[in-house]
Amino acid sequence: MALIQGIPGEFEPQPWGEAILRSRELLLLRIARRPPDDEVRLPGLATTPRHVVEDHTGRALTWRHDGDDLVVRLPDSGDAPVVRVALQGKLRIVPQDSVTANADGVWDLTPLSTTAHLVARRAADVAVRFVGMVEPDSWHHVRLAGRTYGVTGQQLTRSTIGPFPMPALRVVPLAVPTGVRRVLVAPVGTVLASIHPGRDEVTVVVTNFGRTSARGEVELPLLPGWSATDQTWTFDGLDPGRSVGWATRLTGPPGDHELRVRLDAGRRSASSPYVVHL
Template identity: 85%
Template sequence: MALIQGIPGEFEPQPWGEAILRSHRLLLLRIARRPADDEVRLPGLVTMPLHVVEDRTGKALTWRRDGADLVVRLPDSGDPPVVRVALQGKLRIVPPDTVTANADGVWDVTPLGTTAHLVARRTAAVAIRFVGMVAPDSRHQIRLAGRRCGVTGQQLTRTTIGPFPMPADRVVPLAVPTGVRRVLVAPVGTVLASIHPGRDEITVVVTNFGRTPVRGEVELPLPPDWSASEQFWTFDGLEPGRSVGWVTRVAGPDGDHELRVRLEAGRRSASSPYVIHL
């Protein structure tokens, strides 16, 4: 993949100190804790540096790019310096919560706040399925990739929303309504199987991100020494934008385990893996 295009933003606190934006094209790296190897890594810097110097002396410092990270070698001795990074353009970053689509072009996001950041591997028209609890009569504006869509709370959690034109290799923010605990995004035309854990069981959900009704077969393969009350289901006439789900009780050894549904619903069938904790 080419270098991902970032978005305007700010850096979070780093293990070695903090990065402060002095102007659109100047960063100061305040080193509070010198790394053992004397190398400072600033993750997610998309804008190419023009030069990197020690702020007090103006001495040029050795630096390199590692993917979207900037790595700077500090002077071998002396007090922790302040590093001045002049940029070739305005600051653009890749936020740490950025999620890249999987090989099927699908995002499965557990939001950490009110905004999620997505990157597509290829250009595609996508739709969004929000999972959570919101007031049915509430109103929401969904914005993604320069397009917006107004929906009620009932529409928000009952059907897919879109389409939205997702560009390739560019970080795109998505506002997440309060009450949403999971976001599924898939190319239009996809039939997606996902796993949703509950207290004593899991729910296997199939969502039709396409434009025509679909039918298919669903299987929940299990690791050795596992059991489930049900593992096979069929469905017919699943309308565009809608979902159907089945609840099954599972039992297995303690620990973290990845499960993935096997779905047969045409050539655009996709499955999102999920790690459950027993």
């Protein structure tokens, strides 16, 4: 059985061909290009197969689950067969852009489309922080895990939104409003440090996902040979749902480098790493 519960959907075209849903519980794999190792991998199948057979002959085929992928061993003949996959329930998939929360239960997303797909390691109430540029007077419905909040554009990018009851090990879609370039999701109670690059500097931001005000100390550790105009900051009285930030200019060797803020704001402190390009 797949570890993650998927969502209704369809499969994208595959390197070997296509997967077609013939009925609610029947999937056909049309093999147009036979893989060199004679194994077909269908990524993100969350529904357990009942049986897998060659469509033309009814011959049973060897298959296995590899995480959330279905792997089918094709028959030895040189033909490109059609594989019939009977499912134990309705088709549910794990989209390829699904992102599992890190060890702190945090998602730090740079969305590439209008929908993000989140998977929680464990059930928790979470809140969402959108970063970007939207019209302050616009109106948005933020939906996640069966709960919806209506907010203005100003509220959307100025404070956290929630709570949302995230279930464990289930794909949950989140609509991303136009103009949003970063999405932070964290368990309620978390105080989260994140890094946001600019043209000539980076901004270290602390967001309070908790229900009470927060205080703490922030440090941006640097590798040998690096320098920054500022590296340490303190904050006090950070209200629930709000953020505070400090800009600093970095110098260092060219290339991509991962930075992580050191945050001391109590036991629910968390820090999201970010790769900056110099």
